[in-house]
Amino acid sequence: MGRLSVMAYTFGTLFFIVSCSFSIFYGVKVVTHDLPSEKKAQVKYNYHFVLVPEELDNEYWRLVEKGAKAAAKDYGVMLEYVGPKQSNIDDHLKAIEMSAASKVDGIMTQGLSDEQFTPLINRVIEKGIPVITVDTDASNSKRMAYIGTDNYYSGYLAGKALIADTKGKANVAIITGSLYKNHQIQRVKGFEDAVKAESGIQIIDVWESDISRVQAAEKAYQILQEHPEVNAFYGTSALDGIGIAQVVQKYKNNGQIYIMAFDTLPETLTYIQKGIINATVVQEPYEMGYEAVIMMIDIIEGKKVPSIIHTNTKILKVGDLPPSHPDRMEARQ
Incomplete structure (x- = not known):
């Protein structure tokens, strides 16, 4: 091997070693930098609940979700909001079944039809997972409580x-x-x-x-x-x-x-x-969501809750709109 070949080989070897060193250094730096943030992202929750709406992006159900998430934050609950993108009873039932299969601590949902929802709610209850109906009751089922409009x-x-x-x-x-x-x-x-x-x-x-x-x-x-x-x-x-x-x-x-x-x-x-x-x-969808979370916690902790809580209902006309915000009225929070 000539002198130039030896020098080229030596330089190439050094370049390879330096490149590897930089790769290892920066690779370790990325990992060690990410690990603390991952630890910080881990939050401990007291319970894991699921809210299953009639339709995910329905504006009314977003208000129910908003109330439930506020209560979840206040009481240390992990809350999932899952359900059909568009109103579909079969998809709604599947969402409840999957939630039960994942062994969540509690399920909050509507009781849209006695024929289909009652047997499913009863099966979920028999597995030891409490169910609360929200907005729409399944009064013939074994659901633990109902909160919502009469x-x-x-x-x-x-x-x-x-x-x-x-x-x-x-x-x-x-x-x-x-x-x-x-x-x-x-x-x-x-x-x-x-x-x-x-x-x-x-x-x-x-x-x-x-x-x-x-x-x-x-x-x-x-x-x-x-x-x-x-x-x-x-x-x-x-x-x-x-x-x-x-x-x-x-x-x-x-x-x-x-x-x-x-x-x-x-x-x-x-x-x-x-x-x-x-x-x-x-209606009061925000209150329904907020109070449903509290009721579920009470049930899990063995406290007595009413089987039915009807939220307030009234008629609103143009004269009832707040004068400072004539074209909107937020849900009570």
Whole structure:
């Protein structure tokens, strides 16, 4: 091997050793730098709960989640928010089953139908995992407690308010989130019972929106085409009133159609301020979520809790909006 070859070989060897040294040094530096941050990220929780909503990105359920997460933070609970992206009972049931299989400490969910939810809730309870129903009860199941709206009463309030506002004369079309889910059924039934003694009020038809503002708008338009005598709507889910209002605003003069909506989403309140939606049923989703977490902790710790807690329900009209924020009303926190 010539002198130049020896020098090239030696230089190459040194370069390789130095490169490896730098790689090892920086590699160790990255690892030792990351380890402390990983340790800091580890948080100890007292319990692990899961909240399963009807629909993940539903604005109403985001308020329930917000309340539950606030309570989870206050009481040292790890809270997961999992469920179907769009309203789907099969996906909802799967989310509950997977949560139970992961052996969480407690599950909070709706009891959307007795036929499907009751046996699943009973199986979860038998495995030793407590279940609380939120917003919609499964009263025939072994669920530990229910917190949420008295859905029959809320429908009854809506009916009585409509009677007063229309002076007992209206041809009403009902658009409901579902014809098969417990809370929607009760909201329709309460309304029907409230108006049945009024000879001047006729329920023309009941249509389903599948908890979709797009479908609610489509159904409202179709109803107005098929039943021109309709001069009042009652929407039983948070998105129904918004969908109805969109159609009425576009195709009818304000004041021709009375609209009773549900919930206080910002868009609903804007329509109330504009005089397109006449009234809405107010629920307390934030409180439902917050109190559900506390109830679950109490159950796990052996404390006695009421089997049913009904959160407040009332009717809101334009005159009830806060003057400082006329187009919005935050959930009570």
